[in-house]
Amino acid sequence: MKNLILSTATLALVGSAAFADSHSVVRMGTEGAYAPYNFINDAGEVDGFEIELGNELCARAELTCEWVTNEWDSIIPNLVSGNYDTIIAGMSITAERDEVIDFTQDYYPPTESVYVALSEDADLMGVVAAQTSTIQAGYVAESGATLLEFATGDETIAAVRNGEAEAVFADLDFLLPYTDEPDLMLVGEGVPLGGGIGLGIRESDTELREKFDAAITSMKEDGSLNALLIKWFGEETATY
Template sequence: MKKLLLAASALTLCASAALAQDVVRMGTEGAYPPYNYIDDNGQVAGFERELGDELCARAELTCEWVTNDWDSIIPNLLSGNYDTIMAGMNITEERAKTIDFTENYTPPAASKYLALDETTDLKGAMVAAQVNTLQSEYVASAGQTLMEFATLDDSVAAVRNGEADAVFADYDALKPFAEQGDLHWVGKDVQLGDGVGMGLRKSDTALKAKFNTAIESMKKDGTLNELIVKYFGDDAQTY
């Protein structure tokens, strides 16, 4: 019985750990513009930085930003290296088995292909995608040959240097590359995921509730839509 009581107490402490800290650590990749990137001053910037700072202000939380490689971003959340993930992460049933999510702060968006040649045939093509993403999972199941890379930049570079026939990623993330003029949209849009949300440990229920309230308030007063348009353009999907 004593062991059971101790275990219950430990769970209670874990559930309130993030809120008990003086600072909530916001984990991001810093390599997925316009969602998140490192600016010329070496600071985290982008849509999620501006959004996250506003959410922390509305939730009356003191927050700091931590960067982590994408391929270990969930394990390091679970290990306690930071308290949230804000890194362009789509909400999926598979990820929700391991971590919890706030409600989404971007609507579900299309994923698309970019290629050097607009006549590229995607059937059986060599397609580059960032590792451990919805897009890499899709390519592997779509009859294409998958090439995985650590970052989106590396995935796009593989197309430009001829290693891959096309790159597959979120439309919003690929759009800046398409605007450079040397790459072309090919194939059909593919709808994946349930929108982008903030990832948290399942034990941090109070922290999740605070961020959900803040996200809902930004949806209600229109400021979230303003941020989406600011970073993703007038044609971006909004609430």
């Protein structure tokens, strides 16, 4: 899904002692601003597909977990520095990230990135909005369009509506709910970017990664992961 482009070639692996030796509570890092994957609900609590999934994975792995929110553009550095123990935030598994952190197996299959605009005649080679530090932003910049970056996905939508951008380019599952609103529509062709989504884990936390891998496998085998995918993304979503 969202694909963070690392701003530095390497990150120092500091403050990243193995999970089993450092703390008994697993801190689950998420963005809290990327519905339906993760968001803050009306009660001020983290909610969404990944919250429900993460809670179930923790139960199956017999782990005590708590949720921590972090802005997207610093989510990997703060995992590496020990501010939390996992990233579960719509993060695609990429070779670039895998040089800095480890990943579990995917818990969401690869999907497309798409354009949304106010008109089917929108100029996709004009000004296109994307969330900063994502592969979508990198794709727009390389496409020849003029990239307009914003810190959050919601701001990219606002930029289209107020005329700052011709279109927004992001994950299909993030943008699709907006197309239910009368002013926004899918335009152009979908673009496959990145791999499936997995939990990001510090490279030193092998035991923790193995626990979550086993829990994901069990949810795939008993059908409960597919049930969650359909609950949050609809009958047409990709499943296992």
